Amino acid sequence: MVRAPLCSQATEADSLAQSFESAYGRWIVRAISVAVCLLAWQAASRFRVDLGIITFANVPGPTDVLFAAIAFAKSPKVFAHIATSLTRVFAGYAIAVVVGIGLGLAIGKSRRAADLLSPPLELLRPIPAVAWIPLAVLMFPSSELSMIFITFIGAVFPILLNTVHGVENVDPRLIASARSLGGTRQAILWEVILPGAAPSIVTGLAVGMGTSWFCLITAEMISGQFGIGYFTWESYTLQNYADIVLGMVLIGMLGMGSSYLLRRIGAALTPWHTPEELRR
Amino acid sequence: MSRRELSARHKGGRIDAEHVSIRLGSGADAFEAVQDVSFTIEPGEFVCILGPSGCGKSTLLGALAGHIKIAKGSLHVDSENVGGPHPDRGIVFQHHTLFPWKSARDNVAFGPKMRGIRKAERRRLASEMLELVGLSDFAHRYPKQLSGGMQQRVEIARVLVNRPRLLLMDEPFGALDALTRLMMQELLLAIWQRVPTTIVFVTHDIDEALFLADRIIVMSSRPGRILEVIEVPFARPRPTEIMASQEFGKLKAHCLSLLRSTLDGNALQRLSPLGITADARN
Ligand SMILES: Nc1ncnc2c1ncn2[C@@H]1O[C@H](COP(=O)(O)OP(=O)(O)OP(=O)(O)O)[C@@H](O)[C@H]1O
Ligand SMILES: [Mg+2]
Numbered sequence: 001m002v003r004a005p006l007c008s009q010a011t012e013a014d015s016l017a018q019s020f021e022s023a024y025g026r027w028i029v030r031a032i033s034v035a036v037c038l039l040a041w042q043a044a045s046r047f048r049v050d051l052g053i054i055t056f057a058n059v060p061g062p063t064d065v066l067f068a069a070i071a072f073a074k075s076p077k078v079f080a081h082i083a084t085s086l087t088r089v090f091a092g093y094a095i096a097v098v099v100g101i102g103l104g105l106a107i108g109k110s111r112r113a114a115d116l117l118s119p120p121l122e123l124l125r126p127i128p129a130v131a132w133i134p135l136a137v138l139m140f141p142s143s144e145l146s147m148i149f150i151t152f153i154g155a156v157f158p159i160l161l162n163t164v165h166g167v168e169n170v171d172p173r174l175i176a177s178a179r180s181l182g183g184t185r186q187a188i189l190w191e192v193i194l195p196g197a198a199p200s201i202v203t204g205l206a207v208g209m210g211t212s213w214f215c216l217i218t219a220e221m222i223s224g225q226f227g228i229g230y231f232t233w234e235s236y237t238l239q240n241y242a243d244i245v246l247g248m249v250l251i252g253m254l255g256m257g258s259s260y261l262l263r264r265i266g267a268a269l270t271p272w273h274t275p276e277e278l279r280r
Numbered sequence: 281m282s283r284r285e286l287s288a289r290h291k292g293g294r295i296d297a298e299h300v301s302i303r304l305g306s307g308a309d310a311f312e313a314v315q316d317v318s319f320t321i322e323p324g325e326f327v328c329i330l331g332p333s334g335c336g337k338s339t340l341l342g343a344l345a346g347h348i349k350i351a352k353g354s355l356h357v358d359s360e361n362v363g364g365p366h367p368d369r370g371i372v373f374q375h376h377t378l379f380p381w382k383s384a385r386d387n388v389a390f391g392p393k394m395r396g397i398r399k400a401e402r403r404r405l406a407s408e409m410l411e412l413v414g415l416s417d418f419a420h421r422y423p424k425q426l427s428g429g430m431q432q433r434v435e436i437a438r439v440l441v442n443r444p445r446l447l448l449m450d451e452p453f454g455a456l457d458a459l460t461r462l463m464m465q466e467l468l469l470a471i472w473q474r475v476p477t478t479i480v481f482v483t484h485d486i487d488e489a490l491f492l493a494d495r496i497i498v499m500s501s502r503p504g505r506i507l508e509v510i511e512v513p514f515a516r517p518r519p520t521e522i523m524a525s526q527e528f529g530k531l532k533a534h535c536l537s538l539l540r541s542t543l544d545g546n547a548l549q550r551l552s553p554l555g556i557t558a559d560a561r562n
Contacts, residue, residue: 176347177377181442182367182394191390195381272381272422 038062060242068242084226092151093212100156104163129154129215147219154215155208162204166197199273202266209262213255292358293445293478295321299353313339315503326479328493332543336504337482341448345371370439371448376431378423384434385419391442409437429460440475449481486535500542
């Protein structure tokens with residue numbers, strides 16, 4: 001009996017050391033994995049590996065990309081490209097947030113609004129935003145506006161659908177309680193329905209941000225004169241192959257950065273709601 | 281305290297239900313959940329509604345709250361027809377309906393906020409109410425961070441901050457463990473002394489009904505009708521020891537036999553329709 005606690009303490013310490021070791025070990029494994037990938041890439045491009053169906057003959061290696069990045073960072077174009085893309089994304093995205101949440105609240109809350117607005121939206125929804133590009137170029141006199149429109153289209157449907165879903169899933173008992181406590185329709189919208197739907201809306205905002213970037217890059221490749229998507233495509237046509245990969249990396253980083261920012265804002269707006277991924 | 285004394289002390293909270301029937305469902309599935317129910321509850325009285333599961337207790341309470349329309353009869357609180365939900369008639373459910381995005385204090389302050397009371401003042405009111413239910417130290421917690429018993433206490437505070445004429449409770453302690461339930465029952469009686477209001481308390485726990493109520497309305501199985509109204513004679517304040525008394529045991533046996541008879545199904549009902557038509561009005 002006297003020994004039992006000692007024993008359990010010992011095993012506890014053991015398992016603690018073990019878990020520390022394993023956490024440490026896992027990071028090492030991860031770092032090695034990345035290093036091996038980079039090395040393989042470097043080797044493949046250096047030795048111009050040709051596997052028949054895929055060839056690395058024209059693929060720049062990691063070091064080429066690094067030098068390209070340094071050169072790019074020194075040129076004045078860097079700021080212009082990134083700023084242009086960010087402006088387009090955030091302009092289209094901001095409009096999508098307002099329209100998506102606004103329409104979503106209306107559709108989720110009122111049957112009349114749902115009957116009125118849902119059919120045309122349901123007809124437009126299956127059309128991928130990218131398919132709008134030619135028409136958008138025709139519709140808008142400036143290519144800037146057409147690209148903002150494309151990012152808007154990309155973001156608006158995920159935001160709209162998640163808002164509707166969130167509003168429809170607000171616990172009706174909460175609404176009943178709010179009515180019993182003297183809440184008017186207006187107050188219930190602000191105090192109950194909006195916060196009740198907030199976690200779902202935040203999900204929609206995150207998904208919308210992703211699709212928004214996707215659409216923008218595509219649009220820039222097709223019809224841009226500036227922007228990071230245009231830069232990537234231009235590098236291909238100008239045969240600056242290292243810049244292609246640099247463009248890809250930048251696109252990935254900008255997308256990741258925006259969605260990280262969004263998750264943080266979402267978490268700050270819904271402090272009572274902590275999704276698993278943020279807790280880790 | 282006699283019931284007459286009680287009514288002298290309270291300005292409002294009288295309930296008059298006359299031949300109330302409530303239909304639920306729609307079309308071919310429509311059925312009568314509550315059938316021809318009549319009763320009067322005096323201001324400041326504590327009445328329990330006891331009945332088997334599915335007999336329409338929640339439905340009746342929902343009608344008193346104003347969430348459910350009645351099909352026949354009339355329902356008045358202080359001679360006013362019950363038209364819709366109103367902060368004068370607060371309701372507490374088995375599972376809390378606190379707003380997950382508001383702290384305990386902001387939940388309690390919701391009613392005053394709806395009345396347009398300024399922030400500082402409604403915070404003061406809420407803190408006062410939280411103190412009454414013994415949760416001053418938990419004012420800043422979100423509902424998720426509270427235990428089940430605490431959540432129900434916040435819920436009660438949120439309703440009482442409106443100083444309702446009626447406090448409607450639908451198995452409020454049904455989801456709590458036995459010990460917590462007992463503590464909540466005592467707490468409720470203590471609060472009721474401080475904030476006098478008419479309480480209609482739905483339960484299917486006979487002990488709970490006998491411990492809490494001035495009168496117990498026993499309902500039949502579906503469609504819900506009134507089987508009998510039982511006066512509970514124990515003086516207040518009630519110590520928990522009364523639960524061990526002989527009188528308590530007798531009343532409990534009586535309630536149990538009533539509930540059992542109604543549960544034994546329609547066959548029995550046909551054999552002896554007596555007792556089912558007991559006049560419930562006082
Ligand atoms: N919205 C509804 N539509 C159709 N039937 C319903 C609805 N709500 C409840 N019912 C039925 O009406 C009857 C009465 O329900 P109610 O919830 O009032 O019973 P209860 O006495 O509160 O039961 P419990 O003790 O289980 O809470 C039940 O048979 C139930 O199945
Ligand atoms: Mg019920």
